[in-house]
Amino acid sequence: MQAWRNAFQKQLSKDVSVAGVTLARFIWASPLAALYLYLLYQWQPVAMPVFSGHFAGFIVAASLAQILATALMVKLFKLRNYAIGAGLAKSEAVLAAVLGVVFFSESLTALGWFGVALGGCAVFLLSGASLRQLSVPVLLLGLGSGLAFALTSLWVRQASLVLGLPFPYGAAWVLLLVIMLQTLLLLLWLTLKDRPTLTALWQRPKLTLLISLCSCVGSIGWFTAMSLESVALVKTLGQVEVLFMLLISAFVFKEKLQKADHWGLALIVLAAIAVMWA
Structure with a gap:
């Protein structure tokens, strides 16, 4: 879902501003997330959550970080091809491992660190990048996007844990509140600063809906998994997305892939x- 969302965002970025492409990720996702939460409660009712200031802080921080991460990644797509852009942004797994251990009291076994390091090397190979190809702006945008995505994931996990609801209800509440806040912030910004972008999204309803749908379904998977396990391990396992990303890059965008792809996939x-064993 995330690989397709990135592909659709790349298409939309040809005609719509960075803020508009970022909004497309969230604008129809709120009702989808609300429907998912409603169906959970119909399936098996549990207690309603009690929101604290601590929880609200995590929600606001995660929402702002994800908006920034998405905006940086869209700018990255405009500088390099699809595979390199998304590949650099996937540095988040390694960054999440370091930040999680240092600031969020998470722990990883030696096998876990080995898996995270392997995943980082794999993403670099699969992106088709080389040190000669990476200019300073591309490198800074990629690492900045990865850092913002890593912080988003860590704060999402903390919010789910603070809420204290049974699995998977906590993650569902966090998802809904994060998406709603992001949608409101971006709609307010574009209404005040860039109304033509809202018109451009309105004129591309199918592509906008596809981006929101893929984003919501992908986020349900991410948020739920991160409520169960360390962010670094979840993100490393999730790097199988890069395989689908490369297939889309080759067959949809007709972009040439590097010979290192076989090593990267291995x-x-x-x-x-490694991370599943860890």
Whole structure:
């Protein structure tokens, strides 16, 4: 879902501003997330959550960080091809591992660190990037996007844990509140600063809906998994997304892939096995 969302965002970015492409990720996702939460309560009712100031802080921080991460990634797509842009943004797994251990009291076994490191190497190979290709702006945008995505994930996990609801209800509440806040902030910004972008999104309803749908379904998976396990391990396992990203890059955008792809895919598999064992 995330690979398709990135592909649709790349298409939309040809005609719509960075803020508009970022909004497309959230604008129809709120009702979808609300429907998902409603269906959970119909399936098995649990207690309603009690929101604290601590929880609200995590929600606001995660919402702002994800908006920034998405905006930086869209700018990255405009500088490099699809695979390199999204590949650099996937540095988030390594950054999440370091930040989680240092600031969020998370712990990783040696096998977990090995998997995270393998995943980082795999993403670099699969992106088709080389040190000669990476200019300073591309490198800073990629690492900045990865850092913002890593912080988003860590704050989302903390919000789910603070809420204290049974699985998977906490993650569902966090998802709904984050998406609603992001939608309101971006709609307010564009209404005040860039109304033509809202018109441009309105004129592309199918593409906008596809982006929101893929984003919401992907986020349900991410948020739920991160309520169960360390962010670094979840993100490393999630790097199998890069395989789908490369297939889309080759067959949809007709972009040439590097010979290192086979090695990269092998490392992705090894990294996934390592984090599952960890």
